[in-house]
Amino acid sequence: MNNGSTQSSAAIVFERITKTYKNGTLEVPVLHGIDLVVKHGEYVAIMGPSGSGKSTMMNIIGCLDRATSGSYHLDGEDVSDLDDNALAAIRLRKLGFIFQGFNLLARTDAIKNVSLPLFYAGIGTKERERRAVAALDEVGLGDRAHHKPNELSGGQQQRVAIARALINDPAVLLADEPTGNLDTKTSADIMALFDKLHEQGRTIIMVTHDEEVASQARRIIRLRDGLIVADEQASPTTAG
Amino acid sequence: MYLDEAWRILVANRIRSLLTILGLIIGVGAVVAIQVLGTSMAGAVNGALGTFADNTFIIFPDATQRNVRQAAIRLSDLPALRAIPGIQDALPIEQFQDLVRVGHNVARERIGAEGAIPFNNLPAIYGRIISSSDVALATDVCVLPYDAYTHLFPQGGDPTGQSIYVGPHRYLIVGVLSKPKQGFLNANFGGGGISIPWTTYVRNYIRGDSIFAARFVTADASDIPALELAVIAKLRALRGGAQGLAYQMFDKSQVTGSINGIFNAITLVVGLIGAVSLLVAGIGIMNIMLVSVAERTREIGVRKAIGARRAQILWQFFIEALLLCSSGCMIGMLIGLAIGGFVNAAFIVRLTGTTVAIPFAQAFGIAAGFAVIVTLAFGTYPAYRAARLDPIEALRYE
Ligand SMILES: Nc1ncnc2c1ncn2[C@@H]1O[C@H](COP(=O)(O)OP(=O)(O)OP(=O)(O)O)[C@@H](O)[C@H]1O
Ligand SMILES: [Mg+2]
Numbered sequence: 250m251n252n253g254s255t256q257s258s259a260a261i262v263f264e265r266i267t268k269t270y271k272n273g274t275l276e277v278p279v280l281h282g283i284d285l286v287v288k289h290g291e292y293v294a295i296m297g298p299s300g301s302g303k304s305t306m307m308n309i310i311g312c313l314d315r316a317t318s319g320s321y322h323l324d325g326e327d328v329s330d331l332d333d334n335a336l337a338a339i340r341l342r343k344l345g346f347i348f349q350g351f352n353l354l355a356r357t358d359a360i361k362n363v364s365l366p367l368f369y370a371g372i373g374t375k376e377r378e379r380r381a382v383a384a385l386d387e388v389g390l391g392d393r394a395h396h397k398p399n400e401l402s403g404g405q406q407q408r409v410a411i412a413r414a415l416i417n418d419p420a421v422l423l424a425d426e427p428t429g430n431l432d433t434k435t436s437a438d439i440m441a442l443f444d445k446l447h448e449q450g451r452t453i454i455m456v457t458h459d460e461e462v463a464s465q466a467r468r469i470i471r472l473r474d475g476l477i478v479a480d481e482q483a484s485p486t487t488a489g
Numbered sequence: 490m491y492l493d494e495a496w497r498i499l500v501a502n503r504i505r506s507l508l509t510i511l512g513l514i515i516g517v518g519a520v521v522a523i524q525v526l527g528t529s530m531a532g533a534v535n536g537a538l539g540t541f542a543d544n545t546f547i548i549f550p551d552a553t554q555r556n557v558r559q560a561a562i563r564l565s566d567l568p569a570l571r572a573i574p575g576i577q578d579a580l581p582i583e584q585f586q587d588l589v590r591v592g593h594n595v596a597r598e599r600i601g602a603e604g605a606i607p608f609n610n611l612p613a614i615y616g617r618i619i620s621s622s623d624v625a626l627a628t629d630v631c632v633l634p635y636d637a638y639t640h641l642f643p644q645g646g647d648p649t650g651q652s653i654y655v656g657p658h659r660y661l662i663v664g665v666l667s668k669p670k671q672g673f674l675n676a677n678f679g680g681g682g683i684s685i686p687w688t689t690y691v692r693n694y695i696r697g698d699s700i701f702a703a704r705f706v707t708a709d710a711s712d713i714p715a716l717e718l719a720v721i722a723k724l725r726a727l728r729g730g731a732q733g734l735a736y737q738m739f740d741k742s743q744v745t746g747s748i749n750g751i752f753n754a755i756t757l758v759v760g761l762i763g764a765v766s767l768l769v770a771g772i773g774i775m776n777i778m779l780v781s782v783a784e785r786t787r788e789i790g791v792r793k794a795i796g797a798r799r800a801q802i803l804w805q806f807f808i809e810a811l812l813l814c815s816s817g818c819m820i821g822m823l824i825g826l827a828i829g830g831f832v833n834a835a836f837i838v839r840l841t842g843t844t845v846a847i848p849f850a851q852a853f854g855i856a857a858g859f860a861v862i863v864t865l866a867f868g869t870y871p872a873y874r875a876a877r878l879d880p881i882e883a884l885r886y887e
Contacts (some may be wrong), residue, residue: 269562294761308881311794312880313793313794313880313881313884314618333799334798334799337793337796337797337798337799338796338798340793340794340795340796341795341797342796344796346794347797348791348884351865352790352791352884353786354788354791355788356501357494357497365792365795366795366796368490369795369796369797369798369801374490405879413795414795449547476582
C-alpha cells in the first residue's frame with residue numbers, strides 16, 4: 250500500500266487512520282491506527298463487538314467525518330483534508346449510503362426519494378426521473394415508483410434506499426447494519442440484492458452483527474477496540 | 490423542487506402553518522386596508538376640492554370674538570384691499586335663500602354674489618359664466634348651478650334666454666354649470682348657488698356696509714400665504730390699528746395640507762402597528778422554523794449524507810420560510826384589499842361620488858416587501874442552523 254499505483258486503483262486506502270473524539274477536555278481514542286485497502290469490486294463485511302469503532306470507521310470511509318490522523322484515499326483521491334463542502338461533493342459523486350433505519354423522506358414518493366441525490370447534483374427533472382425509474386427497476390420496485398414510504402413494507406423501503414444509493418453510480422456502497430430492522434426472510438431478500446450488485450461489480454462495505462449476513466460477503470474484517478484483529482477472505486461459498 | 494417540497498411541508502402541517510402566519514395576515518391586512526382607504530380618502534378630498542380655484546382665498550372675521558361688529562369686513566374696504574400688490578381682485582361673498590320661480594316651477598335656492606373669476610372651476614354646459622362686463626355694468630343676469638337647473642328645469646333643455654324671478658327681481662339666464670364632483674365636502678363657501686354679478690348683488694340686496702366675507706384673486710397661487718397676512722394687516726389698519734381683531738382664512742392648499750397631515754398621522758400610527766405586528770409575527774415564524782429544523786434533524790442528516798451542500802440545505806429552509814411568509818402576506822393583502830375596497834365602495838364613493846382606483850400595485854408592493862423583510866430577518870437564522878448541522882449527529886438524532 251505504499252505503492253502509488255495501488256492507491257489509485259483501489260477503492261479505499263486507509264493509512265494509519267486514527268480517530269479520537271474530544272468532549273471538552275476528555276479525549277476518547279476510538280481508532281488506533283487502521284491500515285486497510287479495499288479494491289474495486291470487493292464485498293466486505295465489518296464485524297466486531299459493540300463499541301469497537303465500526304460506525305466510526307464507516308463514518309470516515311463515508312466522508313461524513315474526518316480522521317484525527319492518517320491518510321485516506323477514496324477512489325484514487327486524497328480526501329483526508331477536505332472541507333465540509335468538498336466532502337459533501339465527494340459523498341455526492343462517489344458514495345452511496347444505506348442505513349439501518351432506511352431514512353427515506355416521509356410524504357415523498359419513491360421516485361422523488363431515489364432521485365434526490367441527482368437533484369443535489371444539479372441534474373434536470375426529466376433526466377432525474379428517467380434514472381430513478383431505472384434504479385427502482387434494478388432493485389425490483391419498478392411498479393412502486395409513486396408509493397410513499399408509509400405505503401411500502403420495510404424490505405421495500407430498504408430497496409428504495411438502495412436504489413437511492415445506486416443512483417449516482419457510486420464507487421463505494423456503504424451499509425451500516427442494512428438488515429438490522431428487517432426480519433429473516435426480508436433480510437435474505439436484501440442480501441440477495443447485495444449479492445447481485447456485487448456480481449455487477451459494485452464495491453460494497455457493510456457493517457453487521459450477524460454472522461449469517463456477514464458470511465454473504467467475500468471478505469470479513471473484524472474490529473476490536475479500534476484495531477483490525479482479523480481480515481479473512483471467505484472461502485467461496487457454494488449453495489447448500 | 491425546493492418550492493414544491495416546501496409547499497408539501499407547509500400543507501402537511503397546515504394548521505400549524507396557518508396559525509404561524511396569522512400574525513402576518515393581520516398585520517399586512519391592516520396596513521393594506523388603511524393604505525387603500527387613505528388613497529381613496531385623499532382622492533375623494535381632492536375630488537371634492539378639485540373645482541375650487543387654486544389662486545383664490547377667502548378671509549372672514551372670526552365669529553367668536555367679542556367685537557365681531559368692528560371686525561366685519563365692509564364693502565368700502567374692498568378698493569383698499571384690491572390695491573395690495575399681488576391682489577388682482579377683491580369681491581364680497583354674500584348669499585341668501587329665496588323662492589325662485591320659472592314659469593310654473595318654484596324652488597328654494599341660494600343666490601350668491603359672483604365675480605368674473607368664479608369660485609369653482611366648473612365649465613358651463615349651456616351658455617357662459619358671469620363676465621367682467623356683467624360685473625362692471627351690474628347687469629341682471631344669472632348662471633345656474635347644475636342642481637338648481639334640475640330643480641327649475643326638470644324637463645331639461647337649454648334654458649339660456651329665459652328668466653328667473655326672485656321676489657321683485659328678474660334675472661336673465663346666461664349659462665348653466667356642469668355637475669360638480671362633490672357631495673361629502675360641500676366646498677361652496679359662498680359659491681355654489683345661483684350666481685349673479687356681485688355688483689348687481691350689492692345693488693339689490695346689501696343695505697348696510699358690512700359683508701359676510703371677502704374673496705381675493707391672486708396672480709400667483711404661491712403668494713397666497715403672504716397675501717392672506719397682508720390682507721388681514723390691512724383690515725386691522727383700516728380699523729385704526731386695532732390689534733385684537735381676529736380673522737380666518739381659507740384656501741385650497743391649506744385644506745389639502747391639513748387633510749394630508751391627518752392622513753400622514755394615520756399612516757404613521759398604522760405603520761407602527763404594522764411594524765409591531767410584523768415583529769411579533771416574525772418571532773413566531775422564527776420559532777416555528779426552529780421547531781421545524783429540530784423535528785427534521787434526521788432528514789437534514791440524510792440529505793447531507795447523500796451529498797447536499799450547506800448552501801442547498803440553507804436554501805431549502807429559506808425557501809420554506811419565504812413561502813410561509815409570502816402566503817401570509819398575500820392572504821393578508823387580499824383581505825386588506827377586500828376590506829379597503831368594501832369600505833371604499835360602501836362609504837367613500839357613496840358619500841363623495843368620487844371614485845379612486847384601488848392601489849393594487851402598492852398593496853402588492855407592501856405585501857411582497859413585508860414577506861421579504863420578515864423572511865430575511867427571521868428565516869435566515871433557522872436556515873443557517875439547519876445548514877450547520879453535523880451530519881453524523883443529525884443522523885443519530887431521534
Ligand atoms: N461523538 C462521540 N463522542 C465521544 N465518543 C464517541 C462518539 N461517537 C462514538 N464514540 C465512542 O466511540 C466508540 C466506538 O463507537 P462506534 O459507534 O464506532 O461503535 P460501533 O462499533 O459502531 O458499536 P455498535 O456496534 O454498538 O454500533 C464507543 O465507545 C463510543 O462511545
Ligand atoms: Mg455502530
